Amino acid sequence: MSILSMENIRKDYGSVQALKGVSFNVPKGTVFGILGPNGSGKTTMLGIIMDILKPSSGTYKLFDEVPNETHRRQIGTFLETPNFYHYLSAERNLKIAAAIKERGEGDIPRVLELVNLTQRKDSRFSTYSLGMKQRLAIASCLLGNPEVLILDEPTNGLDPVGIAEIRALIKKLHLEGKTIIMASHLLDEVEKVCTHVAILKKGELVATGDVNEILATEDIVEIGASNISALKAAVQQLGGFSHFNEQGNLLQLFYPVGKAPLETINQHCFNKGIVLNKLNLKKKSLESKFMELTN
C-alpha cells in the first residue's frame, strides 16, 4: 500500500512555478526523506498534501484513497513552524489538538514526557524558547500514536542533544513499523535517518528511490604524471573504475567506496613506463554530492 502518491502536482504563484509536475510514491513502513535546498518546494508540497494549499493541477492520494480530513486525522503532521495558541499553556494546546484529531486526552502526559516538557506543561506557549516550541509541535504529532508522521525540518532550531534525540525517536518509530515522511535540507540528516529519498530542485523531482542508491558515494583516486596523454592511454587499459575525469594535469578515477586499488594503479602505470608524480585517495564529501544533485 502507498501511504502517499502524488500525480503530476503543479503549483504556480503568479509567474513563479513552485512545483513543476511532481510525481512519486511513499511506500508503507519507510522513512521517506524529501531533500532539497531552501526554496525547492518541499513545504509547498507538504502544504498541498495537508490541504493548506491548493495545487494548480495534479492529484494526490492518501492511503490509496481520495484525501479528506479523516485521513489527516490519522497522520501526525508538523509543517514549517510550531502553530499554537500563544495565550494557552502547552497542555491546553495539546487538548485542542487531541480533540480535533479525535484522539482523547489520555495520551497527553506520554507525549509531553517523550519531548521532556512535562515540567513546563502549564506554562503559556508564548513563554517557550524556540527549541521548546519545536518539541511541543513534535509532541502534538505523536498524539494518539499515529501510523504515519509528516515532519517538516523537525530538527530545525534544536540543540545538538535535541537533534540526536529526535533522530533516535524517528528511528525508533520506524522500527515500530510507522511510516515517516520528513522534509530536510540536510543531506547528512536524510542519509542518517531515511530509507528512501526524493530530491527536489527548483520545484522539480531530480531523483527518487532507495537512499543507498541515490546517495551512494564514491572514492576518487587522483593521479598525475608529466606526460598526461600517455597516462590517459595507460589508465584506459587498466579498467575497474566507474568513470574518469581529466582535470588540468590530473586524472580523477571514480571507484565504489573502499574499492580503489592504489597499488595496482601504481604498478600498472610503472609497467607502462609512466612514473606517477601524484597518487591521492579522496573521499567524496556529502556536500559535494548534494551540490552535484541539486546544481
Next chain:
Amino acid sequence: MLKLLKIEWMKIKNYNAFIILSSFFALGVITVNYIVFIVNKNMISQTQAANLMGKFSPYNFDKTWQTTSYAAGWLLLLPALLLIILLTNEFTYRTHRQNIIDGWSREQFIHIKIVLAVLTAVFSTVLVFITALTFGLSSGSSFSTEGISHIGYFFLKALSYNMIALLIGVLIRRTGFAIGVFFIYMGFENFISQLLDVWSIRLRSRQNIDLGSMGDYLPMNSADGMLTFPDNPLKGLAKGVMPTDYYWVVLGLTVAYLILFYWWSVNRVVKTDL
C-alpha cells in the same frame, strides 16, 4: 457540531480579550439604558413639553423593546471587534492551518466561526430582551408584547455586524489592519448613507419620487435602519417631506446581505490557499 463548538470554547474560555470585551458589552447594555432611563425619568418628563406629549416614556411597555434595542445597538461594535480578534488570531498564530492539518475540513473551520457569530448575536439579543423587560417593568406600565419585533431587528443588526466582521477578518487576516478596515468601512458607509438619505428627501419633496430612505439600503445601515428611537408625536409633522419607509425592502436587503457575507466568507476559506 457540538464537538466543534466545544473545541472553539476551549480556544476562547481562557482568552483575556474575550472575557474583557464580553463583560464590557454586558455592562454597557445595562448602563446605557440605565442612563437613558434616569435622564428621562428625572428631567424630560418634568418639562412642559413632556406634559404636552402626554405620558410619553421610552421605557413604557410597548416602547421599551424599541428603546432598549436602539440604545444597545450602539454597543454591537464590541462583539464584532471580539469576533475579528478571535478570527484573525488564528491567522496570526497560523492555528487555522494547524486545525486543518490536525483534521478539520476547511468548511468546518469557517462554519464553526459563523456559528460563533450567530451565537454571539443570540446572546446579545437575550441580554437586550432581559434588559428591556426589566426596565419596562420598573417604569410602572403594564406588560405588553407589542413592538417586540424590535428585539428581532436587534438580532438581525447584531448578526449583520458580526458577519461583516467575520468577512473582513477572513479577507484582511491581520488583527490591527482588519479592525482599522472595519471602522473605516463603517464610517464610509455612514457617510454614503447620509448622502443617499438627503437625496431621498429631495427626490420626494421636489420631484415627488418616493424610493424610500435609500441610505437604509446599504449593508450596515439596512440592519440599522429598522432600529430607531421611538417616534414621539411631534415627529409626525415631518411625515410630509420624509420618504416612505419601505420596510420590506430594507428587511429583504438585510437578509440578502447576510447571505452574501456568508457565501463570500465560506468561499474564500474553502477555495484559496490558507
